Amino acid sequence: FLNNDTMSFLSAHAASERSFGLDRIAFIILQIVLFFTPIFFIPSVSVPFQTGRATFILYGVVAAFLVWAVARLKDGVFEVPKSLFYASSGVLALAYTFAALMSGNHSVSFSGMGFEMGTLAFFLPTLVLFPLIPLIVRTKEQIFYSYSTLLVSFFVIALFHIIRFMFGADTLSFGIFTTATSNIIGKWNDLGIFFGLGAIVSFVTLEKATLSKFIKGLVYACFALSLVMIAVINFAPVWIALAVLSLVFFVYKFSFDKEPGSIGARIPHHALTVLILSIVFIFAGSKISSVIADGLGTSQLEVRPSWSATLDIAKDSLSENPIFGVGPNRFSSDWLMHKPDGINNTLFWNTDFNYGIGFIPSFITTTGLLGFLAVVLFIVLFGMLAVKALLKPTATPFSRYLVLSSLFGSVYLWIFAIIYVPSAAIWVLTLALSGLFVAAAREENVLVTKSYSIAHRPAASFISVLLIIIAIIGAVSFAYFVTIKTLATTYFQKGLITINQSGDLEKGERDILRAVSLSPVDSHYQSLSEIYLSRVNTLLQDKTISQSEAQTKFQDLIGAAIKASQAAVALDSTNYRNYLSLGRVFEAVVPLKPSRRWPTPLKPRPRSISTGRRSTRYFRQILKCRRTASTSAGPTRRCSRKPACSTTSSTPRWQIGR
Numbered sequence: 001f002l003n004n005d006t007m008s009f010l011s012a013h014a015a016s017e018r019s020f021g022l023d024r025i026a027f028i029i030l031q032i033v034l035f036f037t038p039i040f041f042i043p044s045v046s047v048p049f050q051t052g053r054a055t056f057i058l059y060g061v062v063a064a065f066l067v068w069a070v071a072r073l074k075d076g077v078f079e080v081p082k083s084l085f086y087a088s089s090g091v092l093a094l095a096y097t098f099a100a101l102m103s104g105n106h107s108v109s110f111s112g113m114g115f116e117m118g119t120l121a122f123f124l125p126t127l128v129l130f131p132l133i134p135l136i137v138r139t140k141e142q143i144f145y146s147y148s149t150l151l152v153s154f155f156v157i158a159l160f161h162i163i164r165f166m167f168g169a170d171t172l173s174f175g176i177f178t179t180a181t182s183n184i185i186g187k188w189n190d191l192g193i194f195f196g197l198g199a200i201v202s203f204v205t206l207e208k209a210t211l212s213k214f215i216k217g218l219v220y221a222c223f224a225l226s227l228v229m230i231a232v233i234n235f236a237p238v239w240i241a242l243a244v245l246s247l248v249f250f251v252y253k254f255s256f257d258k259e260p261g262s263i264g265a266r267i268p269h270h271a272l273t274v275l276i277l278s279i280v281f282i283f284a285g286s287k288i289s290s291v292i293a294d295g296l297g298t299s300q301l302e303v304r305p306s307w308s309a310t311l312d313i314a315k316d317s318l319s320e321n322p323i324f325g326v327g328p329n330r331f332s333s334d335w336l337m338h339k340p341d342g343i344n345n346t347l348f349w350n351t352d353f354n355y356g357i358g359f360i361p362s363f364i365t366t367t368g369l370l371g372f373l374a375v376v377l378f379i380v381l382f383g384m385l386a387v388k389a390l391l392k393p394t395a396t397p398f399s400r401y402l403v404l405s406s407l408f409g410s411v412y413l414w415i416f417a418i419i420y421v422p423s424a425a426i427w428v429l430t431l432a433l434s435g436l437f438v439a440a441a442r443e444e445n446v447l448v449t450k451s452y453s454i455a456h457r458p459a460a461s462f463i464s465v466l467l468i469i470i471a472i473i474g475a476v477s478f479a480y481f482v483t484i485k486t487l488a489t490t491y492f493q494k495g496l497i498t499i500n501q502s503g504d505l506e507k508g509e510r511d512i513l514r515a516v517s518l519s520p521v522d523s524h525y526q527s528l529s530e531i532y533l534s535r536v537n538t539l540l541q542d543k544t545i546s547q548s549e550a551q552t553k554f555q556d557l558i559g560a561a562i563k564a565s566q567a568a569v570a571l572d573s574t575n576y577r578n579y580l581s582l583g584r585v586f587e588a589v590v591p592l593k594p595s596r597r598w599p600t601p602l603k604p605r606p607r608s609i610s611t612g613r614r615s616t617r618y619f620r621q622i623l624k625c626r627r628t629a630s631t632s633a634g635p636t637r638r639c640s641r642k643p644a645c646s647t648t649s650s651t652p653r654w655q656i657g658r
Contacts (some may be wrong), residue, residue, distance in 0.1 A: 120328055242278045269428055
């Protein structure tokens with residue numbers, strides 16, 4: 001009784017109803033990610049703090065994407081914001097991927113030790129979060145709910161630190177937060193950046209949103225707590241950023257945001273308060289903060305390369321790898337290669353910096369011109385959209401509030417992505433607020449939404465369904481990879497803890513071997529080599545074992561140590577530390593005058609030699625090798641000639657440092 005058009009409409013409506021339920025699930029997952037990103041941690045020393053959080057974030061992004069993708073399979077409708085800024089995230093993702101593929105060490109660039117922020121396995125999924133949020137968050141109410149979620153997590157963090165300030169650093173330490181400056185976000189300055197975000201969003205909310213008394217009271221509490229915590233932490237760039245943004249908001253309020261029927265604009269008292277406090281702490285903050293730090297025991301020092309050092313490293317890096325850079329997550333490699341000579345005369349001669357002055361400036365070294373230009377394009381297009389959103393006439397007060405709060409919050413966080421290296425939580429919030437800004441701009445009609453329906457287009461439907469299925473398979477495979485990598489990192493950390501706390505080398509070795517079997521990394525093999533050398537020392541001190549048995553075990557352990565060090569070299573032949581590990585093995589053999597001829601050490605690549613020579617550890621180990629070899633006439637000649645012996649170190653010792 002129904003014609004084909006009516007049947008098609010009913011079937012599309014039914015599919016839309018089914019997908020609506022999935023879209024709600026995707027939104028709930030997104031809220032869980034937003035809530036737990038600043039506060040999630042696993043209270044165990046066996047799971048590295050940042051690895052546990054990164055794993056949670058990656059699982060959350062994958063889960064939200066999978067539910068959204070299944071919803072699109074059901075209704076066949078894609079609603080995408082039409083914006084160059086939105087599309088430029090794809091350009092940045094491709095540039096970063098190509099840089100990782102061209103890296104000299106794929107393991108470090110793809111996943112590192114445990115999904116460091118610069119690795120492709122962390123950067124790419126978190127970048128996907130930016131375009132995914134506008135696809136999931138579709139209404140003004142959902143944008144506001146997202147703010148409410150962040151507000152709750154803010155109060156959790158504030159309460160956590162208030163309790164620790166009142167009752168001491170041992171309270172709520174969980175065996176992880178052992179000092180007064182230890183916190184859930186990351187570094188001490190990261191906490192200051194987070195509370196700065198709270199101040200920005202809360203003063204915009206108080207100035208622009210119409211709230212109930214209860215919600216308004218909560219926002220006032222957030223505003224006050226944020227300013228107090230920023231004063232306690234006193235990270236100068238936070239005060240400067242707050243001063244600039246509050247001044248911009250103040251000027252904008254007077255210039256473009258006059259209330260209807262009024263002659264002039266109302267003075268934004270909350271923004272003015274932030275501006276005045278910021279100016280006071282910019283000029284007198286050191287005196288005030290010293291008193292607070294002494295009282296709470298929160299004095300701390302964070303060292304980063306300067307702007308000049310970062311640019312010098314970038315200049316030298318571009319001369320060697322102009323297009324793709326040295327590879328994501330490999331800034332430390334070029335730092336060792338090109339660091340200023342004066343660094344070795346300071347207390348930080350032995351520090352390998354993983355980033356430059358900021359996360360974004362490090363791109364020019366790690367991803368070359370391709371990645372750096374892609375991120376510059378992304379930021380420039382973001383700035384153009386921000387100006388367009390500010391100048392557009394207001395549609396409704398509530399939508400204008402959503403645009404301004406997400407805009408000022410995301411601009412604030414992007415400032416710190418440029419001038420600082422934020423923690424993973426701050427970086428995810430940067431992309432999340434940028435996505436919420438796009439969603440708010442769409443609701444304000446600053447952006448046009450393009451809708452694509454593939455329900456009645458067989459060719460488009462086939463291609464779209466195929467691509468979505470491939471994406472789903474890739475997402476599930478990636479989740480499996482994340483699980484394996486996290487288990488490997490946990491086993492490795494557990495092995496280190498076992499050795500250093502109980503001294504059980506055999507149990508520690510078993511845990512590290514499990515880590516190697518799941519996800520081999522050169523640092524895993526370095527640790528195995530150290531274990532075998534420590535067992536050699538134990539064997540030499542054992543007076544109860546026969547000489548023949550001791551000789552057999554000695555040869556087995558030295559052989560295993562050599563194989564482990566050579567495996568580390570095979571994984572990354574540009575890392576001089578791997579050659580140092582191999583050199584330590586032969587150094588342990590030299591004083592014993594062994595009759596057995598051991599395998600010839602691998603020849604270091606020129607880059608690894610140059611990199612090593614920029615570190616004073618290189619020269620210390622040369623001197624130690626020659627001093628050790630001078631007591632043995634036979635091996636002396638060999639030690640002075642073999643490259644591996646040129647990179648030997650002091651007597652074998654166990655270190656957890658890295």
